[in-house]
Amino acid sequence: MGAEQQRDLIEGGGFVGIDAPKINTPGSAGHVWIERARTLPDRAGPQLRVLLCGLNPSLYAADVGVGFARPGNRFWPAALTSGLLTVDRDPRHALDADGIGMTDLVKRATARADELSRNEYVTGAARVARLCHLLEPRVLCVVGLTGWRIGVDKHAATGQQPESIGRTLVYVMPNPSGLNAHVTVDDLTEHFRIVGALADEA
Structure with a gap:
């Protein structure tokens, strides 16, 4: 495994690398020293219909272990109403069943x-x-237009993006935070419905 893959695995698992202690025992060479980070681990695997991608975890979400967990966030109500997800605030069920x-x-x-x-x-x-090249989800759904514009395409609009990532279609939707008041739960629900339909057609 290369250094980049190793970093991705550590970071995606919700850990950060730390300086190795000064240990010089047989078999200690090549060990990686990590500790739990205040973040959310990736919940991902092969044969995904959709890989949902938030901008970053809130402190509240990192502490409770569930993305978009704050009661005022419209992510879970919209995703449930759309049928994309079937159980509230349960990322394990989302991965295993949905x-x-x-x-x-x-x-x-x-x-x-x-x-x-x-x-x-x-x-x-x-x-x-x-991660998309490795797992090949049918659709990557970025939940937050602002972050996609900053990190990838400053001219991006919501909806399916013109370029895929390998075999993965890319869809960008608005941030479901309650602070994003000009977007309604119905708007978010419709975005999730479109994402589900894209995944079913891919």
Whole structure:
């Protein structure tokens, strides 16, 4: 496994690398030292219908272990109403039963997405692209237009994107946060319906 793949695996698993302790025992060479990060691990695997990709975990979501978990966030109500997901706030069920994985453009948890740098979005988008090449989900659904514009395409609009990532179609939708007041639950539900239909057709 190369260094980049190793970093992706560690970061996607919700860990960060740490400096190795000064241990010089037989068999310790080549060990990787990691610790749990305040983030969300990727919930992903092969044969996904959709890989949902948030901008980054909120501190609340990282602490409870579920993306979009805050009660005011419209992600789960919209995804459930659309039929894309079938159980509320259960990413394991989403993966196992619905074929829906979850990741984030940036793994670092923050109170607000505007605390993230452009470099974090660019680096994170590259990691997500590698994940798509590896797992080949039918659709990558980026939940947050602003982050996609910062990290990938500054002219992007919501909807299916003109370029795929390998075999994976890319769809970008608005952020479901309650702070995004000009987007309704019905709007979000329709985006999720379209994503489900794209996955079924792919």
